Amino acid sequence: MNVGTPKPSEGGQAAMGGEMSLRTFLAELEKNNPTEFLRIREPVALDYEISALAMEMDRRKRSPVLLFDNVQGSSFPVLANLFASRRNFAAALGIGEEVLIEDLARRSDQVIEPVLSKTGAVQEVVHRNDAADLGKLPIMVHFAEDAGRYITNAIVIAKDPDSGVRNASFHRMQVKGPRRLGTSLHSRRHLWNYVERNDAKDQPTPILIVIGAHPLFTFGGLWKGPINVDEYAVIGGLMGRGLDMVPALTVPLEAPAHAEIVIEGHILPKLREPEGPFAEFTGYASERSTQHVIEVTAITHRRDAIYHDIVPGISEEHTLLLAVPQEARLLRTLRQHYQNVTKVAYPKSGTCRMHAYIAMKNPAPGQAKNAAAVALGDDLSLKMVVVVDDDVEVLDDSDVLWAMCTRMQADDDISVIRNAMGAILDPSNRGGLTAKMIVDATRPAGHFPQRHTFPAQAVARARELMTRI
Numbered sequence: 001m002n003v004g005t006p007k008p009s010e011g012g013q014a015a016m017g018g019e020m021s022l023r024t025f026l027a028e029l030e031k032n033n034p035t036e037f038l039r040i041r042e043p044v045a046l047d048y049e050i051s052a053l054a055m056e057m058d059r060r061k062r063s064p065v066l067l068f069d070n071v072q073g074s075s076f077p078v079l080a081n082l083f084a085s086r087r088n089f090a091a092a093l094g095i096g097e098e099v100l101i102e103d104l105a106r107r108s109d110q111v112i113e114p115v116l117s118k119t120g121a122v123q124e125v126v127h128r129n130d131a132a133d134l135g136k137l138p139i140m141v142h143f144a145e146d147a148g149r150y151i152t153n154a155i156v157i158a159k160d161p162d163s164g165v166r167n168a169s170f171h172r173m174q175v176k177g178p179r180r181l182g183t184s185l186h187s188r189r190h191l192w193n194y195v196e197r198n199d200a201k202d203q204p205t206p207i208l209i210v211i212g213a214h215p216l217f218t219f220g221g222l223w224k225g226p227i228n229v230d231e232y233a234v235i236g237g238l239m240g241r242g243l244d245m246v247p248a249l250t251v252p253l254e255a256p257a258h259a260e261i262v263i264e265g266h267i268l269p270k271l272r273e274p275e276g277p278f279a280e281f282t283g284y285a286s287e288r289s290t291q292h293v294i295e296v297t298a299i300t301h302r303r304d305a306i307y308h309d310i311v312p313g314i315s316e317e318h319t320l321l322l323a324v325p326q327e328a329r330l331l332r333t334l335r336q337h338y339q340n341v342t343k344v345a346y347p348k349s350g351t352c353r354m355h356a357y358i359a360m361k362n363p364a365p366g367q368a369k370n371a372a373a374v375a376l377g378d379d380l381s382l383k384m385v386v387v388v389d390d391d392v393e394v395l396d397d398s399d400v401l402w403a404m405c406t407r408m409q410a411d412d413d414i415s416v417i418r419n420a421m422g423a424i425l426d427p428s429n430r431g432g433l434t435a436k437m438i439v440d441a442t443r444p445a446g447h448f449p450q451r452h453t454f455p456a457q458a459v460a461r462a463r464e465l466m467t468r469i
Contacts, residue, residue: 003119005300006250008392019121019244019377020214020216020239020241020244020257020258021121021213021214021258021259021260021261022079022213022214022215022259022260022306022308023213023306023327024038024214025091025092025214025215026065026067026079026306027331028091029065029088029091030065032091033087033091035171036063036064036065036085036087037064037065037067038064038065038066038067038071039067039069039379040053040066040068040069041069041070042068042070042081043070043071043072044068044070044071044072045071045072046071046073046074046138047140047141048140048142048143048144049141050066050068050071050078050080050140050309050311051140051142051143051311051312051313051315053066053310054066054080054081054084054315055311055313055315055400056318056322057081057084058084058315058316063081063085063087063316064081064084064306065079065081065082065084065088066080066081067077067079068080069307071138071139071439072146072242073138074090074138074307076137076138076305076306076307076390077306077307078138078140078306078307078308078309079212079306079308079309080308080309080310080311080317080319081311081316082215082308082310082317083215083310083317083320083321084171084311084315084316084317084320085320086320086324086406088215089104089215089219089320089324090280091319091351092214092215092216092219093107093216093238095453097142100112100324101324101327101328101331101343101344102331103419104219104324104325104327104328105328105329105332105335107174107238108223108225108234108237108238108263108328108329108332109237110234110237111229111233111236111237112233112236112237112239112240112241112242112323113228113230113232113233113236113241113242113256114232114233114235114236114242114243114244114245115244115245116245116246116247116254117244117245117246117257118246118247119246119257120245120246120255120256120257120258120299121257121258121302122246122255122256122258122259122260122261122262122300122302123246123249123262123300124300124301124302124303125142125300125302125303125305126249126298126299127298127299127300127303128250128297128299129296129297129298130178130179132179132263132264132296132299133178133299133453134175134177134178134179134181134299135178136149136299136308137151137211137261137299138307138309139147139175140309142279142311142313143279143285143312143313143386145279145285145286146278146279147174147275147277147278148174148176148278149174149175149328150172150173150174150175150176150278150312151173151181151209151211152172152173152309152310152311152312152318153211153212153218153308153309153310154170154171154172154173154183154209154210155168155169155170155209155210155211155213155217155218156169156170156171156183156191156207156208156209157166157207157208157209157253157254157255158191158194158205158206158207158208158253159196159206159252159253160190160194160195160227161194161198161203161205162187162197163228165227165228165229165230165255166230166231166232166253167190167191167194167227167231168182168189168210168217168220168223168232168235169189169191169221170222170321171183171185171187171191171394172184172210172274172278172312173294174278175273176273176275176293179265179295179296180273180293180295180296181209181265181278181288181293181296182246182273182275182291182292182293182294182295183267183275183290183293183294184275184276184288184289184290184291184292185290185292186252186288186289186424186425188289188292188424189224190227191205191256192290193227195267195292198269199269199270202269202270203269204266204267204268204269204295205266205267205269206251206252206253206265206266206321207253207264207265207266207294208248208251208253208255208262208263208264209262209263209264209265209294210256210259210261210264211249211253211259211260211261211262211307211308211310212259212260212261212306212307213256213258213259213260214258214315216235216238216239217235217243217256217259218321219235219238219325220232220234220235220238222321222322222325222326223235223325224325224326224329232245232254233393243256243295244256244257244258244343247255247446248262248264249264249298249300250264250265250297250298251264251265251266251297255300257349260301260305260306260307260308261299261300261301261302261305261307262299262300262301263296263298263299264296264297264298264299264300265294265295265296265297265298266295266297267292267293267296267375268292268293268294268295271292271293272290272291272292272293273291273293274289274291275289275291275292276288276289277427278312278378278400279312279313280312280425281312281313281314281318281319281322281351281352281353281425281463282314282351282352282353282425282426282427283313283314283359284427286425287384287428288424288425298327298420307332309348314348314351319348319351319352319353320352322346322351322352322353323345323346323347323348323352323353323407326352326353326379327344327346328433329344329378329379329387330344330356330358330378330379331343331344331361331373333374333375333378334358334371334374337370337371337374338360338367338370338371338374339361340361340362340363340367341358341359341360341371341462342359342360342361342388342390343358343359343394343395344356344358344359344394344401345357345394345395347395347397347400349397350383350384353381353423354380354381354382354383354384354423354426355384355385355386356375356380356382356384356385357385357386357387357394357400358371358372358375358385358386358387358388358390358394359388359389359390359392359394360387360388360390360442361388361389361390362389363387363389363442365445368442369415369438369440370438372387372438372439372440373387373438374384376417376420376436376438377404380420380421380422380423381422381423381426382436383422383423383434383435383436383437384436384437384438385436385437385438385440386400386403386404386439386441387437387438387439387440387441387442388400388403388407388441388442389403389407389442389443391451392441400441402405403441403442404439404441407441407442407443407444407448408439408440408441413439413440414437414438414439414440415437415438415440416435416436416437417435417436417437417438418438419433419434419435420433420434420435421433421434422436437453439440
C-alpha cells in the first residue's frame with residue numbers, strides 16, 4: 001500500500017497546505033505506535049472473516065488497527081478497527097487521551113469554512129452511470145444474520161433543499177444491485193428532514209457517500225447541532241483549517257478532495273423497499289428501517305484507494321464511535337447549566353448509546369436529578385442516567401455500580417419517566433416509546449463516610465514499580 005507521509009504541525013495534524021487524509025493519519029499512527037497497527041498479508045475472505053477477527057480482538061481486550069492487504073476478490077486493501085481505541089481518537093486530535101472529551105467538546109463549537117478546488121485525489125479514477133458498479137468495491141457481509149452486503153462506513157453528504165447548508169451523517173447501506181442501495185434514516189434528524197421536504201415535491205435528494213477520510217471528517221459526520229450550521233465548516237473547525245473539497249461530477253454537491261472513495265447518487269422520492277436485518281450497536285440484528293432507496297450515478301476514488309470498513313454490531317469500534325462524540329456533546333450541554341459537571345461517559349454496557357454516567361463535584365441537594373433530566377432531554381436515545389460524585393471513575397462500570405451500591409437507596413434515589421420517546425433501534429421499545437430512569441448515586445447530604453485513598457506519592461511510586469515488575 002502506498003501511504004503519504006504527514007508533515008508535523010501543532011496538534012499532530014498535517015501542516016497548512018498539506019494533505020489531511022486517512023492515509024496521512026495511518027502513516028503517522030503506524031510510525032508512532034507500530035505495535036498497535038497490524039498488517040495482515042495472508043489471504044482473508046471478504047465475507048465474515050474480517051469482522052470475526054475484529055470481534056475476536058474485542059473478546060481478548062485488544063484494539064489494534066487492522067489493515068488487510070490481501071482480501072480475496074478485491075483489488076482494494078481493507079482497513080478495519082481504526083476506532084476501536086480512544087487512543088486513536090485522541091491521536092486524530094493530536095492530544096492526550098486524558099483530555100479527549102474536553103478538547104472535542106471545545107472544538108465542536110468552532111467553524112472554519114471549506115475551500116473549493118477544481119480537482120482532487122478522490123477523482124483520480126471515475127466510473128459513471130452503468131460503469132459505477134458497486135461490485136467493484138469490497139463491500140462485505142459482516143454477520144450471519146445480515147440481509148446482505150453492507151457499507152458500514154457510509155458518511156452521507158447532502159444539502160438542505162431550501163438553505164443549501166451541508167449535512168454529514170452516518171447511515172447503513174445495503175447493496176441491492178450494481179447501482180442500487182437500501183438505507184435507513186432511523187436517526188430521523190437532518191437528512192430525514194431533507195428527504196421529507198423533497199418527497200413532498202416528488203424530487204430526489206442528491207447525496208454523496210464518503211468512504212475513507214481523515215478521522216476528523218468522521219467526527220464531523222457524528223456531530224449533532226442546529227440544522228442551520230454547515231457541517232463542512234464544523235469539520236474545518238475540528239481540523240483547524242478549511243476542508244479541501246471538489247465539485248462532484250453528477251450531483252450538485254462537493255466532495256472531500258482527499259477522501260479515498262466517494263459514491264454519488266440520489267435518494268429516490270417516495271420509494272420504499274425492504275432493507276435489513278443488519279447487526280446494530282444493540283447487539284441484535286435489527287429489522288427496523290425507514291426503507292429508503294438510493295440510485296448510484298458515479299463512483300470516484302483514488303488510484304490506490306483504501307476501503308475503510310467499520311465493524312458493525314456491538315463491536316468496540318462501532319460503540320466507541322457512538323460514545324466519544326456523544327460524550328463531548330453532552331458534556332458541552334451540561335456545562336451550560338452546571339459548571340460542576342466534571343466527566344461524562346456512555347458505557348458499553350449500555351451499548352454506548354442508551355446509558356450515560358455523569359460525575360459532579362459537590363452537587364447541591366436535588367442537583368443530580370436536574371442534571372440527569374437535562375441529559376434525557378438532550379439525547380432521546382438515553383434510557384438511564386446515573387449521576388455520581390467526582391471521586392467515581394465514570395469510565396469504569398464497576399466503580400459506578402459500587403457508588404450505586406453504597407450511596408443509593410432505591411425508594412428515594414430512583415425516578416422513572418414513563419412513555420417517553422426513545423431509540424427506534426432499541427429492541428425493547430414499545431412503538432418508539434420507552435421508560436427513562438434517573439439514578440442519583442451521589443453521597444447523601446450530611447455526614448457520610450470517606451472513601452479510603454492513598455497519598456499521591458504512594459500511588460506514583462506504585463505505578464513506577466509496576467513498570468519494572
